Amino acid sequence: MKNRMHPESLMMSHGYDPQLSEGSVKPPIFQTSTFAFKSAEQGKAFFEVAYGLREKSLDEQLGLIYSRINNPNLEILEDRLCLWDQADECAVFESGMSAISTVLLEFLRPGDALLYSMPTYGGTNHFINHYLKSIGVDSIGFRPDQTEEEIIKMVRDAGLENKLALIYIETPANPTNELIDISMCKSVADHFSTPEKSVYVAVDNTYMGPLWSSPMKHGADLVLYSATKYIGGHSDLIAGAVLANHELMQRVKVLRTFLGNMASPHTCWLLLRSLETLKVRMEQQSRNAQEVAKFLIDQDIVNKVHYLGALTPDDRSYDIYKRQYSSPGAMIAFDIKGGESTAFKFLNALQLIKLAVSLGGTESLAEHPATMTHIGVCPELKKHIGITEGLIRLSIGVEHHEDLIFDINRALKQAAMEVSTTSLATA
Numbered sequence: 001m002k003n004r005m006h007p008e009s010l011m012m013s014h015g016y017d018p019q020l021s022e023g024s025v026k027p028p029i030f031q032t033s034t035f036a037f038k039s040a041e042q043g044k045a046f047f048e049v050a051y052g053l054r055e056k057s058l059d060e061q062l063g064l065i066y067s068r069i070n071n072p073n074l075e076i077l078e079d080r081l082c083l084w085d086q087a088d089e090c091a092v093f094e095s096g097m098s099a100i101s102t103v104l105l106e107f108l109r110p111g112d113a114l115l116y117s118m119p120t121y122g123g124t125n126h127f128i129n130h131y132l133k134s135i136g137v138d139s140i141g142f143r144p145d146q147t148e149e150e151i152i153k154m155v156r157d158a159g160l161e162n163k164l165a166l167i168y169i170e171t172p173a174n175p176t177n178e179l180i181d182i183s184m185c186k187s188v189a190d191h192f193s194t195p196e197k198s199v200y201v202a203v204d205n206t207y208m209g210p211l212w213s214s215p216m217k218h219g220a221d222l223v224l225y226s227a228t229k230y231i232g233g234h235s236d237l238i239a240g241a242v243l244a245n246h247e248l249m250q251r252v253k254v255l256r257t258f259l260g261n262m263a264s265p266h267t268c269w270l271l272l273r274s275l276e277t278l279k280v281r282m283e284q285q286s287r288n289a290q291e292v293a294k295f296l297i298d299q300d301i302v303n304k305v306h307y308l309g310a311l312t313p314d315d316r317s318y319d320i321y322k323r324q325y326s327s328p329g330a331m332i333a334f335d336i337k338g339g340e341s342t343a344f345k346f347l348n349a350l351q352l353i354k355l356a357v358s359l360g361g362t363e364s365l366a367e368h369p370a371t372m373t374h375i376g377v378c379p380e381l382k383k384h385i386g387i388t389e390g391l392i393r394l395s396i397g398v399e400h401h402e403d404l405i406f407d408i409n410r411a412l413k414q415a416a417m418e419v420s421t422t423s424l425a426t427a
């Protein structure tokens with residue numbers, strides 16, 4: 001009976017009983033480090049479960065012990081997040097990066113190898129290529145246009161076929177919405193799995209957000225989010241989440257207990273508030289983005305618009321898009337003629353849209369990937385995935401789309417003046 005209603009209907013109630021909190025309609029912030037046991041026997045019983053000395057009985061909840069292990073705000077939030085991804089369990093972290101690094105540390109040991117999609121989030125890339133490397137975890141990246149056969153061959157040729165333990169992908173990829181086929185990655189994982197060792201697939205689903213894609217349905221074992229982005233949605237907090245089945249989440253939660261990187265009660269409370277409007281926010285954001293993309297496609301100064309809604313059946317990614325996503329989302333990138341100087345002129349001319357990194361919030365943001373979020377990507381890969389000097393990334397918010405288009409149009413006109421004066425100067 002539990003999951004019969006739509007997630008948006010349950011975001012105000014699921015996992016919380018007002019009668020346990022003086023009838024308070026909203027969960028209070030349980031700003032406490034520790035919880036009083038009713039008896040010594042109860043304390044013992046809670047610890048036995050927390051330490052895995054015995055399995056919970058069927059109707060038994062993990063008792064509240066200490067806020068690094070569990071807290072009502074954390075638990076209610078995790079229960080509600082499970083509804084969007086239809087996952088068994090969730091763990092919320094103090095940042096997206098702590099969710100990601102905890103998963104990588106739990107599923108990779110010295111001597112193991114990681115296969116990951118490129119480009120990946122800058123922080124993730126650094127953790128993979130610096131920290132993991134320093135503890136003896138080999139990594140190998142693949143590009144969105146590589147086929148299953150090519151990827152398998154690449155892993156073999158690098159001598160990593162017996163070491164492969166995890167496949168980590170980001171799709172849609174930041175900033176140009178390149179798509180990776182999750183079921184293809186699952187098939188690569190199965191190819192390298194043995195009876196002794198399962199190769200898992202982890203998907204960072206931050207860029208699309210939890211509404212319009214369910215990576216687990218396509219073979220993902222673990223789904224990760226920077227909850228700072230769409231889930232938080234107001235650009236006022238930092239948090240992360242991991243979802244998976246019970247067995248994998250037990251491993252993630254045990255490591256979280258000892259790294260101590262869970263989210264605080266206050267952050268969880270803010271996220272509960274955010275979840276109530278997740279669907280209405282994201283739907284408006286995507287509707288706005290579709291209008292903005294339509295406008296951009298018609299502009300002479302725009303070379304190319306990277307938006308899922310602009311894919312046609314001729315595009316390589318079209319089939320993946322139709323299979324994996326039920327909306328084009330609200331992230332757009334476009335390539336402006338004239339390179340960095342025109343792009344900067346455009347960014348500096350925006351008034352309603354803020355010039356800032358991050359994404360998924362109620363306010364629209366613009367940034368220049370080549371010199372900001374993706375400054376660390378090697379030139380060859382930049383070229384391959386379309387991170388040009390003129391590329392601008394937009395995260396579309398909930399404003400009125402006419403005002404967004406007005407702001408963009410005005411900034412494009414100013415940038416166009418720059419292009420015409422430079423071409424005159426060089427003529």
Ligand SMILES: *Cc1c(COP(=O)(O)O)cnc(C)c1O
Pocket residue numbers: 095096097098121123124170174204206207225226227228229238239240
């Ligand atoms: C922002 C982001 C992260 C990192 O999350 P934080 O909450 O900033 O730690 C990871 N992956 C993607 C795709 C992101 O956009």
